Amino acid sequence: xxxxxxxxxxxxxxxxxxxxxxxxxxxxxxxxxxxxxxxxxxxxxxxxxxxxxxxxxxxxxxxxxxxxxxxxxxxxxxxxxxxxxxxxxxxxxxxxxxxxxxxxxxxxxxxxxxxxxxxxxxxxxxxxxxxxxxxxxxxxxxxxxxxxxxxxxxxxxxxxxxxxxxxxxxxxxxxxxxxxxxxxxxxxxxxxxxxxxxxxxxxxxxxxxxxxxxxxxxxxxxxxxxxxxxxxxxxxxxxxxxxxxxxxxxxxxxxxxxxxxxxxxxxxxxxxxxxxxxxxxxxxxxxxxxxxxxxxxxxxxxxxxxxxxxxxxxxxxxxxxxxxxxxxxxxxxxxxxxxxxxxxxxxxxxxxxxxxxxxxxxxxxxxxxxxxxxxxxxxxxxxxxxxxxxxxxxxxxxxxxxxxxxxxxxxxxxxxxxxxxxxxxxxxxxxxxxxxxxxxxxxxxxxxxx
Numbered sequence: 085x086x087x088x089x090x091x092x093x094x095x096x097x098x099x100x101x102x103x104x105x106x107x108x109x110x111x112x113x114x115x116x117x118x119x120x121x122x123x124x125x126x127x128x129x130x131x132x133x134x135x136x137x138x139x140x141x142x143x144x145x146x147x148x149x150x151x152x153x154x155x156x157x158x159x160x161x162x163x164x165x166x167x168x169x170x171x172x173x174x175x176x177x178x179x180x181x182x183x184x185x186x187x188x189x190x191x192x193x194x195x196x197x198x199x200x201x202x203x204x205x206x207x208x209x210x211x212x213x214x215x216x217x218x219x220x221x222x223x224x225x226x227x228x229x230x231x232x233x234x235x236x237x238x239x240x241x242x243x244x245x246x247x248x249x250x251x252x253x254x255x256x257x258x259x260x261x262x263x264x265x266x267x268x269x270x271x272x273x274x275x276x277x278x279x280x281x282x283x284x285x286x287x288x289x290x291x292x293x294x295x296x297x298x299x300x301x302x303x304x305x306x307x308x309x310x311x312x313x314x315x316x317x318x319x320x321x322x323x324x325x326x327x328x329x330x331x332x333x334x335x336x337x338x339x340x341x342x343x344x345x346x347x348x349x350x351x352x353x354x355x356x357x358x359x360x361x362x363x364x365x366x367x368x369x370x371x372x373x374x375x376x377x378x379x380x381x382x383x384x385x386x387x388x389x390x391x392x393x394x395x396x397x398x399x400x401x402x403x404x405x406x407x408x409x410x411x412x413x414x415x416x417x418x419x420x421x422x423x424x425x426x427x428x429x430x431x432x433x434x435x436x437x438x439x440x441x442x443x444x445x446x447x448x449x450x451x452x453x454x455x456x457x458x459x460x461x462x463x464x465x466x467x468x469x470x471x472x473x474x475x476x477x478x479x480x481x482x483x484x485x486x487x488x489x490x491x492x493x494x495x496x497x498x499x500x501x502x503x504x505x506x507x508x509x510x511x512x513x514x515x516x517x518x519x520x521x522x523x524x525x526x527x528x529x530x531x532x533x534x
Contacts, residue, residue: 119181252279276490310391
């Protein structure tokens, strides 16, 4: 399959200054020459140079001026010969150029096939290949910085060091099992435990960053909760800088959760507006309140809103009691109206008004601080990929079982089995031991042309 020359448009649809059509494969340059012309003939392309010419359709009619760049494998993105045709930005002209290449023998690339070839040709590990899509989808400075670290292979380096330690243990155990008649120096059980504990500690450091990695990738989940008509939707719109939630004087307007992402101090924050909490017989409103309570229970931060223009009610007290022990910020809303609410002693709060914007800067600063703290890792790598998280957690459980097996004095076969399973599970992160169908599923998430 990799002998095929694949082609795709690698820039987004729409109008822009430049569009780029990419080819990869052993015959990529030959296909490109069939549609690319220069004034001096014959055209001989040298690698890693840029050439100005004209790109033509399958019938030889000029389509556009073009810049051709040739990258000779293995020193290319995919590890194969790669040609990039840069033309004027526009969906129609890019599509016509792609049609010309397909008519000359290229095949349309599948989603992620360029990056998949880079993985199969050893240019990228699987974790690095997955970091490519993380860079593309990054929505904050923290997410981008972390994706770049993974793209540089930092996670793969740590995983390879762990696998190297496990391989050393496996080699000694297997040798003792397979060649008992030979005088092979055996690792003592103490030495085996020392190696396994090192791996366990390294896994512990990585798995401890999973929550921070989730926040870096998806955003700190900040849930706005409170009675109907306390100003949740107005606050969401003010923080988002756009009208995302319907605001009316009618209590109970919000029946479902409404989510919007904002960037605060380089960190993504997901604001979640919820249905008002109160006693109700309305079935739809009850379902909305159930979702609101679920959102509160799973929130990273709860904004507990209380209307300061009215006396505190039982629902307010229940909300304060339910969020004790959670990361929360208590807000007294409608600060532009005469105050009526009397807060319980010892409950820190901020008075806010979406009309006068009183307290909003203080609230934004507090949320930004919590968001920054949530992803703080002192420059270390965060585990942001769900597949990596599961593999690391499984590997940590397996290596713990291996340590218990050694300490219990079980036979070498059982110890070797646990170590072998740990080694294989870690190999799935870098792609050194992974099923082909899972690899296909991973690259299917990519866009065509990448």
